[in-house]
Amino acid sequence: MKNMTLDNVAKACGGALHLPEGGHRKEDFQEASCVVIDSRKIEPGGIFIATKGEKVDGHRFIGQVTEGGALGVVCEREEKDCPVPYILVKDSFQALKDIAEFYRRQLSVKVVGVTGSVGKTSTKEFIASVLSARYRVLKTSGNFNNEIGLPLTVLSIRQEHEIAVLEMGISDFGEMHRLSKIAKPDICVLTNIGQSHLEKLGSREGILKAKSEIFDYMNSEGYVFVNGDDDMLRHIKKKGNHEPIHFGLKPENEIFASDVFDKGLFGSQAVIHANLEVFQVEIPLPGIHMVLNALAAAGVGMQLGLTAEDVKQGIANVEAVRGRSNVLSLSDCTLIDDCYNANPGSMQAAIDLLSMASGRKVAILGDMFELGEGQEQLHGDVGAYAVKKKIDVLICTGKLSGHMYEQAVHTREAADAQEKKEIYHFAERDEMIQILPKLLKKGDTILVKASHGMEFEKVVEFLVKRDN
Structure with a gap:
């Protein structure tokens, strides 16, 4: 992991680096092989962040990870007999975010951030499938889209990855600001503004405000793709140096679908109009909303240099996620x-x-x-x-x-x-x-x-x- 030495990690999270007797070893200057909070996932040369959860305290497993060849440990309490260096911090979860933010700055990978009230996961899957036609892609797995999951996903990016497609989910104000600070997206995709998390966000206007925090740390030269059929998203103003690009079923969008044929539970067919290209696609997942997801993927893919044929194949290859239609x-x-x-x-x-x-x-x-x-x-x-x-x-x-x-x-x-x-x-x-x-x-x-x-x-x- 580029520049992820123990010294740099300690500086990134504001922690105090404690060394075993004898001081620094030569391996202490090597780059970490991984950063994990699950002791079962430690690799030789990796860093383990001990976090306190509702049911499990990760500090209990420090001995286990050191035996497994950990390079070092990040923890909230002194570990006097720890055989490897440890970094003492006040809050391990905050350290996780700080370390991920530092690591993101070391990477040249392009990041696509996906958010919205509904359809984040499916849209992420479509975009990743399309981009995989030409790029080496890492995507969010499972429900790793919050203030724990997103930094862990960022920390799983490796040198061979060219694009990361990150799902970004929130339930309150300020969360997306913090996620954006870690992800620093080059492309932002907003699927819709619905009625989720109203308990904290209050209204659709509140949801839009909270989701729009994704723009706080986006690349000023990046692009924003929004669902132009959504009555709130269509009014989003210019972000960075580019106007938002709209996708949807209506022909006034820059990217739109026509001739949609619904095959029920077997998906649908549609003709996509994007970047002066017109091409038919087979969408294997059911529901008219999947057409919107395919349009978002087509827009992102073609913005990143894919051909209509690449997009067509990527959409056809998308697979359903367990628990998601x-x-x-x-x-x-x-x-x-x-x-x-x-x-x-x-x-x-x-x-x-x-x-x-x-x-x-x-x-x-x-x-x-x-x-x-x-x-x-x-x-x-x-x-x-x-x-x-x-x-x-x-x-x-x-x-x-x-x-x-x-x-x-x-x-x-x-x-x-x-x-x-x-x-x-x-x-x-x-x-x-x-x-x-x-x-x-x-x-x-x-x-x-x-x-x-x-x-x-x-x-x-x-x-x-x-x-x-």
């Missing part, structure tokens, strides 16, 4: 695994996707968190929307989802339809799982979606295991 064909049903997270906008998009399926449509929906004062109404709106989209079976789970259930029942009764849709409510997830086999039928298409804290991956695991 991942369609699984099981022996007795089709499962839409969208359980990673949820807010009102992504709930409606997932219900739209489910409504495209043939046969009986089942939505297993759970609570959405961090929505603030209007959370009851927002849950109710989702219930009403599911009924209006003719979902055959709606299974609501969780305390807040009681409002989803009540509004769904009210909407069903008001419609006075000849066919009464099935609507259920369960207070607890595990209670619902026990009853679930009695509610499902062979041939169902089943959507599973809730906020991450509901742990609906356990519902997906139950359905998959039941199929085996």
Whole structure:
């Protein structure tokens, strides 16, 4: 890792470097092979940052990592018998961010920062897939998009990488400012401004303000790509030395799609118009929102020198991420695994996707968190929307989802339809799982979606295991 010596790391995080008896060894001047907070991931010559979590204190594993050949340790307490140098800091998590910020400055890699209320992960996947046609790309893995995950992702960049595509997620003001300070993006992509994290951000205007902190440390010669169909993003002003580039389904955007053909759960086709090029693409992931993600990727790719053919191939090769609109064909049903997270906008998009399926449509929906004062109404709106989209079976789970259930029942009764849709409510997830086999039928298409804290991956695991 370029310039990542113990002395430089200590200076970067404002820590005090303590040496074992005998002073510096020659290996103390070498560059670290890795920087980790998980002791299981230490490599010979790596640096271990001991952090205190809610359940585990990393200081317990300092002996283990030194035996594993660690170059040094960053920690919050004195380690008098430590056989390798240690850097004493006040806050290990702050040290992690400071070290990542220092390391980012040593790199010539271009960084694409992706944020927005909905679709960050899918857009990141599309961009990485497209850019991989010509570049060696590192992308955010899993949910490593916050003030712990992003610095760890930056610290995983290596000399061979030419571009890093970083997902940047927040829930409060100031967080994106700090993430931008670490990532220093050359290209910023904003997907939309929805209704996530309203509890702290207050309104869509607050969300826009918080997300816009991504521009605080961006390259002044960099480019900004925004969803021009979003009523708030389309009004973003010039950033750095370039005007924002708009993508969307409307032809007034600089990058837009026409002739969109929806193939339901099998994805879609579209004709992309970008940089005076017009070309047809096959988008393998389902949902109209995936067309927007493909447009963002096309814009970024062509800005970085890719051809229309490169973009076309990269879009065709994109793969679904577990828990993110991942369609699984099981022996007795089709499962839409969208359980990673949820807010009102992504709930409606997932219900739209489910409504495209043939046969009986089942939505297993759970609570959405961090929505603030209007959370009851927002849950109710989702219930009403599911009924209006003719979902055959709606299974609501969780305390807040009681409002989803009540509004769904009210909407069903008001419609006075000849066919009464099935609507259920369960207070607890595990209670619902026990009853679930009695509610499902062979041939169902089943959507599973809730906020991450509901742990609906356990519902997906139950359905998959039941199929085996």
